[in-house]
Amino acid sequence: MATNLTAVSGAEQQRELLAIAGRVLAGGGLGLFTLPDEVNLVVAEGKGSHVTDVAGRDYIDYHLGSGPDLLGHAHPAITAAVAAQLGKGTTFYFLNEPAIRLAERLVEAVPCAETLHFTGSGTEATFFALRVARAHTKRSKILKFEGGWHGMHDYALWGTVPSEASDYPRARPDSAGIPEVIGGEVLVAPFNDPERAVELINQHAHELAAVIVEPLQRVLTPRPGFLEAVREATRRHGVVLIFDEIVTGFRIAWGGAQERYGVVPDLATYGKAMAGGFPMACLVGRAEIMAALDGRRLPRTELVWASGTLNGNPISATAGLAALDVLSQPGTYEHLHRIGGRLRAGIVEAGRRRGFPTQALGEDAVFGIRFLENDDVKSWLDLQAHDRALGLRWGIECLKRGLLVNPNEKFYVSLAHTDADVDRTLEICDAAFAVL
Ligand SMILES: Cc1ncc(COP(=O)(O)O)c(C=O)c1O
Structure with missing residues (x-):
């Protein structure tokens, strides 16, 4: 029997949807990557650089559908x-x-x-x-x-x-x-x-x-x-x-x-x-x-x-x-580089200030935060030295504070991300480092 979802709060509705997903979707999710239980969510809608979950929480989205939403959501x-x-x-x-x-x-x-x-x-x-x-x-x-x-x-x-x-x-x-x-x-x-x-x-x-x-x-x-x-x-x-x-x-x-x-x-x-x-x-x-x-x-x-x-x-x-x-409009790639560049530099600065060997590997428009000492990472095996457990914990703390990220994977940047998003993101990243 279909479940009646009308008379419940957003948070209850999300819990109920997650329970249904856990029952009827093989693996409880839509693919290989699922968020850890404590921060798992059901997306209700996306607008620009933000998404809202069914519980009514707002997130700045750096996953962007795993990359496709380069213009932001619902452009x-x-x-x-x-x-x-x-x-x-x-x-x-x-x-x-x-x-x-x-x-x-x-x-x-x-x-x-x-x-x-x-x-x-x-x-x-x-x-x-x-x-x-x-x-x-x-x-x-x-x-x-x-x-x-x-x-x-x-x-x-x-x-x-x-x-x-x-x-x-x-x-x-x-x-x-x-x-x-x-x-x-x-x-x-x-x-x-x-x-x-x-x-x-x-x-x-x-x-x-x-x-x-x-x-x-x-x-x-x-x-x-x-x-x-x-x-x-x-x-x-x-x-x-x-x-x-x-x-x-x-x-x-x-x-x-x-x-x-x-x-x-x-x-x-x-x-x-x-x-x-x-x-x-x-x-x-x-x-x-x-x-x-x-x-x-x-x-x-x-x-x-x-x-x-x-x-x-x-x-x-x-x-x-x-x-x-x-x-194809002028300024597209300048914007992506500038926003992504600010994020990379800011996250690395915050992480190092808190004593974590933080690196932002990749390009400005798509990069990954990894915690490892080797600053000459060339290959997949070099990358294996990164602190995966720390990456997961930091990602979870970012999720709890309103960043939609896939821990230990990538940050995708969009045309919709603003300097205000970056400012807020860097505050959240710093707070996440602080609790670790
Ligand atoms: C580099 C690369 N190639 C291929 C694929 C597969 O694409 P799809 O998920 O559309 O099958 C992906 C997916 O993330 C990818 O990152």
């Missing part, structure tokens, strides 16, 4: 554009104008893009990018980097969160339920180690279809020369280089990591911010490689199959177009 330009599209129908499968216009916009914006293929999620985008690379090269193995996150499919979940060094290039699967046999197809190398990466690419070139990399790997910036070395070795051997820009695309620069770090891959995957908080992602790249998806040219048996019922969905595409219009 009026996106809301109005989507509202206008809703009355015209929500899904067609066949070509529609918003999807075509968004594809054109993305191909103009992304340095490596000549053509594009829409998918429903980032996981699908990286999965199909690898398949396209295999079809193009007629080779089957892929190389990824330890700690690199490329979604939830069986080729992505190797060496993503190991607690100790992998037996390179072999790695362990991250998830239960992944066939062991796929481990033979996935090579893993440490991030930011150009010699090791080039050696593996040279050794395995004859069987290597693709190298996939998050150019900003979670919160690790690429060291000068790393992406360049991988680019050079893959080009030399005809291995497809894929940048997973699902986080970095339109966030760390208009042209993503390719623009920011000055290295252009063969293919790239985009998601999150490109659809303005709606479900949509894509792969883009050189036309010669993307031709593996061209059913006008190839017989069905030679074609890469990458269909999806909601691919090119007009509602998501409309949201994406509206988001890109706003992001």
Whole structure:
């Protein structure tokens, strides 16, 4: 029987909803990350840089839906554009104008893009990018980097969160339920180690279809020369280089990591911010490689199959177009850098003043607070020295005081965050340090 939620207070209503979630959702949440019980919440609504939970508490949001809400929640330009599209129908499968216009916009914006293929999620985008690379090269193995996150499919979940060094290039699967046999197809190398990466690419070139990399790997910036070395070795051997820009695309620069770090891959995957908080992602790249998806040219048996019922969905595409219009205005990236830069510097200052070895790793528009002494963190394994328990406790104290953060993960900054938000955030961060 459905529960009557009308006559109860917000706090009771939230407790009741959490109890229902605990009963009917597998794992009690919507994915891998759930908030600790003592600070768990049900979001009621989001506006700009803030969200409110069902209990009526306000939070400054630094999770932003895990990145997509780069303009902030319920941006009026996106809301109005989507509202206008809703009355015209929500899904067609066949070509529609918003999807075509968004594809054109993305191909103009992304340095490596000549053509594009829409998918429903980032996981699908990286999965199909690898398949396209295999079809193009007629080779089957892929190389990824330890700690690199490329979604939830069986080729992505190797060496993503190991607690100790992998037996390179072999790695362990991250998830239960992944066939062991796929481990033979996935090579893993440490991030930011150009010699090791080039050696593996040279050794395995004859069987290597693709190298996939998050150019900003979670919160690790690429060291000068790393992406360049991988680019050079893959080009030399005809291995497809894929940048997973699902986080970095339109966030760390208009042209993503390719623009920011000055290295252009063969293919790239985009998601999150490109659809303005709606479900949509894509792969883009050189036309010669993307031709593996061209059913006008190839017989069905030679074609890469990458269909999806909601691919090119007009509602998501409309949201994406509206988001890109706003992001393309002057001042966007200056704002993100300034706000993110203030936050990073302020949190590090507060943490150190209170005696914690605080670092704000990453880029201004997306960074992670970690507590560790080593100030030369290059790889996933270097990062493992961080004080995870302290990160969790500090995150919980921030949540209790009104910051929506995912402890030990990332801070995402939006166009909607203001200097007043930063001032308040730094007060909260300091108070959280003080109680530890
Ligand atoms: C770099 C990167 N690639 C791929 C994905 C998977 O995208 P999705 O969650 O849309 O499947 C994510 C998700 O966080 C990501 O951060």
